[in-house]
Amino acid sequence: MYNFWGYFLAVYLIVFGAIVGWFIIQFRMENRYLNDNRYTQSE
Amino acid sequence: MLSVSNISKSFNYRSVLKDVSFTLNAGETVVIMGKNGAGKTTLLRIIARIMACEKGKILFQNQNLFDGEPSIRKKLLYIGHAPAMYTALSAIENLTLALNLRYIKANASKILDRLNHFGLGMQANDPISIYSQGMLQRLKLAYAELTDWDLLLFDEPFTGLDQDGVALMDKALTQWIKEGKTMCMVLHNMERAKQYGDQILYLNHGVMESL
Amino acid sequence: MQFFFHNKSNRVWLVLIIGLMLFNIWNIVVNTPMVPDQHWAQKIFYVHVPSAWVGFLSYFIVMVAGIMYFIKGDEHWDKVGLAAAEIGTLFISLVLITGPIWATPIWGQPWIWEPRLTTTLILFLIYIGYFMMRAFGGHAERVKRYAASLGIIAFVDVPIIFVSVKFWAPEIQSHPQVEMTSQPPGILIPFLLSLGIFTVLYRLMLKYRIHVIQVNYKRVADV
Amino acid sequence: MFLTLLKKELFVEFRTREITISMIVFGLAIILTFAFSSNVSPVIIVNFAPGMFWIMVLFVTVIGVHRSFAYEKEFDAFSMLISAPIDRGLIFLSKWISGFIFLTIMEILLFIPFYKFLMIDFPIQPWLALGTTILINLAIMVVASLVSGIAMRARLSEVLLPILLFPLVSPVIISATKISGSIMRGEPYALWDIWLLIILTVIVVFGLVGYTLFDFITEE
Numbered sequence: 001m002y003n004f005w006g007y008f009l010a011v012y013l014i015v016f017g018a019i020v021g022w023f024i025i026q027f028r029m030e031n032r033y034l035n036d037n038r039y040t041q042s043e
Numbered sequence: 044m045l046s047v048s049n050i051s052k053s054f055n056y057r058s059v060l061k062d063v064s065f066t067l068n069a070g071e072t073v074v075i076m077g078k079n080g081a082g083k084t085t086l087l088r089i090i091a092r093i094m095a096c097e098k099g100k101i102l103f104q105n106q107n108l109f110d111g112e113p114s115i116r117k118k119l120l121y122i123g124h125a126p127a128m129y130t131a132l133s134a135i136e137n138l139t140l141a142l143n144l145r146y147i148k149a150n151a152s153k154i155l156d157r158l159n160h161f162g163l164g165m166q167a168n169d170p171i172s173i174y175s176q177g178m179l180q181r182l183k184l185a186y187a188e189l190t191d192w193d194l195l196l197f198d199e200p201f202t203g204l205d206q207d208g209v210a211l212m213d214k215a216l217t218q219w220i221k222e223g224k225t226m227c228m229v230l231h232n233m234e235r236a237k238q239y240g241d242q243i244l245y246l247n248h249g250v251m252e253s254l
Numbered sequence: 255m256q257f258f259f260h261n262k263s264n265r266v267w268l269v270l271i272i273g274l275m276l277f278n279i280w281n282i283v284v285n286t287p288m289v290p291d292q293h294w295a296q297k298i299f300y301v302h303v304p305s306a307w308v309g310f311l312s313y314f315i316v317m318v319a320g321i322m323y324f325i326k327g328d329e330h331w332d333k334v335g336l337a338a339a340e341i342g343t344l345f346i347s348l349v350l351i352t353g354p355i356w357a358t359p360i361w362g363q364p365w366i367w368e369p370r371l372t373t374t375l376i377l378f379l380i381y382i383g384y385f386m387m388r389a390f391g392g393h394a395e396r397v398k399r400y401a402a403s404l405g406i407i408a409f410v411d412v413p414i415i416f417v418s419v420k421f422w423a424p425e426i427q428s429h430p431q432v433e434m435t436s437q438p439p440g441i442l443i444p445f446l447l448s449l450g451i452f453t454v455l456y457r458l459m460l461k462y463r464i465h466v467i468q469v470n471y472k473r474v475a476d477v
Numbered sequence: 478m479f480l481t482l483l484k485k486e487l488f489v490e491f492r493t494r495e496i497t498i499s500m501i502v503f504g505l506a507i508i509l510t511f512a513f514s515s516n517v518s519p520v521i522i523v524n525f526a527p528g529m530f531w532i533m534v535l536f537v538t539v540i541g542v543h544r545s546f547a548y549e550k551e552f553d554a555f556s557m558l559i560s561a562p563i564d565r566g567l568i569f570l571s572k573w574i575s576g577f578i579f580l581t582i583m584e585i586l587l588f589i590p591f592y593k594f595l596m597i598d599f600p601i602q603p604w605l606a607l608g609t610t611i612l613i614n615l616a617i618m619v620v621a622s623l624v625s626g627i628a629m630r631a632r633l634s635e636v637l638l639p640i641l642l643f644p645l646v647s648p649v650i651i652s653a654t655k656i657s658g659s660i661m662r663g664e665p666y667a668l669w670d671i672w673l674l675i676i677l678t679v680i681v682v683f684g685l686v687g688y689t690l691f692d693f694i695t696e697e
Binding site for chain 3: 004005007008009010011012014015016018019022023026029030033034036
Binding site: 324376377379380382383386387390391392396399400402403404406407408410411414415417418419421422 | 632651690694
């Protein structure tokens with residue numbers, strides 16, 4: 001009976017990769033929105 | 044009779060009505076003017092509760108229009124650009140339906156008499172999909188005559204009318220003013236506004252100024 | 255409008271959650287017993303089930319936000335609804351990805367029409383429609399009302415879907431949630447811990463997403 | 478007031494017959510497609526017949542409901558209903574019941590061709606089949622009217638309506654197929670009573686939710 005180490009690793013990478021990826025995407029979006037916003041105000 | 048206070052409405056975050064407030068007492072006629080796209084029709088549709096608005100309060104016969112019972116709007120009639128009728132039904136059927144929706148007993152003879160008065164007697168039984176713009180405008184007049192309303196919101200009454208159509212409309216409007224009815228009209232040319240309106244309001248950039 | 259992580263408490267929360275998550279993974283890998291026939295695959299559901307729980311919790315919040323939006327008419331609730339819908343769909347799609355991965359070794363084929371996965375899939379399709387409606391529903395103000403009502407309709411449909419699917423698809427014995435209650439403490443404690451940590455993570459994600467929507471709204475509305 | 482609205486729905490439909498004609502013709506087209514695409518012996522078809530029947534009904538409902546809201550948009554007729562001093566939940570009820578009537582008429586007319594084209598014999602107790610079909614029609618129609626209220630004004634309403642409708646109505650379709658299947662096989666009521674309960678819950682729950690939400694949905 002081989003153990004399913006590969007499946008375990010795949011699932012954890014997908015789940016935590018998605019969550020970290022989501023945070024990064026939010027941070028980049030926030031960056032873009034704020035810079036865009038600051039640009040209009042400082043004009 | 045009607046008090047509109049700081050209405051604001053925006054489409055896709057572009058505000059069309061920023062902070063519109065005006066009051067209208069019984070028996071008075073208000074004319075709203077403004078460029079195309081200033082939000083005149085939006086304002087009328089908000090008062091008629093066809094369109095929702097973000098902020099603001101409207102009191103009709105000092106009852107809150109937004110939270111109150113639907114029956115508050117029994118005496119409030121809105122007539123827009125489109126005749127708001129079913130193309131498949133004939134003039135008589137449409138009017139009977141519209142009156143029943145307003146809890147008014149509609150007898151066919153009264154309807155036919157109004158239609159004849161407005162020159163639509165012959166096409167009374169044809170579906171209104173074949174009506175011309177002017178005939179539709181007269182159908183609206185007949186509809187306004189048949190319903191007993193206290194406040195009429197009329198959106199550009201004179202568009203698409205031929206000569207005697209304009210005469211009919213003038214006669215009907217003056218007669219209503221004589222009877223002391225309250226109206227809120229959207230008009231475009233100035234001397235008609237002066238002729239009918241006790242109060243003329245100018246709507247531009249989402250704010251209401253009195254002329 | 256400043257960055258979400260400029261204010262102190264959010265930063266503290268972020269550090270706390272990163273720590274909790276690492277502890278959670280360490281705890282699962284080290285402390286939980288190795289189930290004889292499933293080995294590592296059994297440890298998948300320490301993550302699979304909490305994501306499903308967070309997904310459904312999120313869709314519940316969309317409903318609550320919808321109801322509050324109708325009662326209060328306040329813009330904020332629509333943002334909460336949108337944020338919760340997005341994060342909920344993220345977690346539900348994670349469940350739909352990890353589910354078959356777990357099922358391949360244990361049940362033999364990736365997709366089995368069993369009640370929980372089917373309910374999750376149907377809910378996922380409903381929310382595909384929800385986002386399509388948000389894109390094509392018309393001008394933004396009207397779409398807010400439609401989105402709120404769709405949020406309510408979707409969650410009201412969840413129990414009905416679950417019951418009908420429960421009788422439609424035969425119950426598979428070794429399903430994690432079914433087994434959950436009859437687990438020895440060795441498995442149950444880390445599982446509940448993981449559940450709690452995921453909920454705390456979800457709370458921070460929700461607040462962060464609401465903040466980003468707020469910033470975007472400020473930018474769009476001013477222009 | 479509900480009867481006036483219902484009368485109007487039936488009257489407009491009677492005058493143009495748009496909805497019923499398009500439903501029947503579309504239903505026939507689907508039946509023929511089923512018949513062409515599955516020239517297997519009737520013994521095998523019997524297991525698929527309930528599923529096919531309800532798939533056809535679902536697609537036909539999408540066409541019918543879409544038509545029923547389309548003619549409201551001409552001449553902005555819907556604003557007459559909304560600005561009238563009536564509770565807008567009644568508009569939802571009238572759309573629901575009138576849609577239900579058209580759907581039932583369509584099913585009665587297509588009942589015979591469906592069974593004949595697929596060469597399968599009629600269910601043993603036809604009255605029971607009719608009774609359950611009526612209940613199932615009600616359940617499908619309540620979800621369809623509610624969703625079409627949302628999709629009506631959208632730009633892509635032809636696409637948005639089915640995409641919103643199918644997942645939401647999936648429990649009804651599952652129950653309908655199970656009920657029709659067991660009726661065709663003449664199984665006792667005890668076997669499929671749970672499905673009937675699901676159908677009834679959908680009718681009650683969506684009826685209430687629709688009635689309350691329609692006020693917010695109809696405003697422009």
